[in-house]
């Protein structure tokens with residue numbers, strides 16, 4: 001290689017490493033409120049750097065088609081045992097490399113191309129992986145399912161069971177009975193009607209899959225609904241939202257579906273399944289077993305407190321009548337201050353990280369997902385950093401200063417960095433020697 005390319009390579013290399021370190025400083029001094037994120041424990045981060053991540057282990061532990069897996073297999077078996085224990089499940093497959101891949105496995109097991117699948121629409125909290133083909137959703141565009149969205153009562157933010165029942169009967173009469181009923185959402189404020197949907201599904205021989213991506217940590221702590229006990233055939237999830245593990249996925253189910261789920265994952269969807277992440281999931285599940293009763297309870301208390309405090313300051317937090325939320329998430333109509341994209345940007349400049357979100361009534365008002373009328377806030381990460389009710393009131397005050405009082409961004413950013421200095425450790429885990437956002441150099 002000539003001198004010039006070597007020097008260019010070094011410049012790229014330095015730049016990349018510098019950006020990574022800068023990100024760590026940025027996130028350590030901001031208020032992270034994105035509902036799908038979290039900060040894992042130092043032990044989970046350790047797992048992510050271990051040599052498992054450089055190995056292959058196709059197949060099921062003990063039946064691999066590669067040598068060198070003796071320790072990897074033991075860890076994967078412990079992850080499975082822990083998953084079954086934490087969620088009281090007969091069967092667990094910890095191989096899906098993300099929530100979307102777990103959903104694809106479920107679509108493979110419980111439906112075939114051209115079958116009808118019911119799911120929540122995006123403005124009603126649904127996830128793009130449950131989406132129709134015309135919007136590029138995974139269920140429609142990748143698996144070829146015909147997605148029909150649940151009738152939804154936006155006043156109460158819940159699936160309309162009576163209208164759903166009639167719709168399903170109509171579909172059955174047209175020879176298109178839904179094969180799969182997806183539940184779960186990305187704006188998941190209140191438990192879903194799992195029992196009721198199971199009753200409707202049974203009448204047309206359909207199956208019910210509950211996507212717990214957002215609420216997996218709350219369920220692990222016993223503080224949200226228990227979908228398997230309420231009748232779901234399977235539960236899919238991401239392992240890094242309220243569960244606070246590494247970015248990965250998982251499926252829980254019953255023994256009768258075990259072989260079909262295993263086949264869908266391998267050889268269907270996976271070759272290598274990111275073994276360092278499997279180790280991280282195992283650690284997060286052990287932490288869940290020990291600490292998540294308390295963690296989940298504090299998350300929900302914090303979400304309700306933040307909602308109430310924002311509401312008292314004049315923000316339009318949705319669903320006050322239902323207590324705003326029963327989860328980690330709240331939804332706020334910020335349309336009086338600007339569109340979701342502008343508000344997201346303004347808040348980031350001030351040091352508060354949120355994401356814009358469609359409100360249930362946005363499309364009717366001519367708004368779209370790029371410029372929606374709302375923001376979605378999740379308190380799982382700030383709770384993990386040890387924040388409680390009084391800190392939620394302070395965060396509500398910061399929103400007021402940023403959006404109502406128009407304080408200069410630099411001033412707020414400095415105030416927030418100072419406040420954040422006291423919240424640098426991960427809580428609800430066994431050991432926290434290293435700061436939550438410490439950048440670890442091993443080069």
Ligand SMILES: *Cc1c(COP(=O)(O)O)cnc(C)c1O
Pocket residue numbers: 036098099100101103126127129184185186211213214237238239248249
């Ligand atoms: C986040 C999310 C997913 C996708 O998870 P990834 O792990 O990012 O693939 C799936 N379903 C729902 C409801 C989600 O919110």
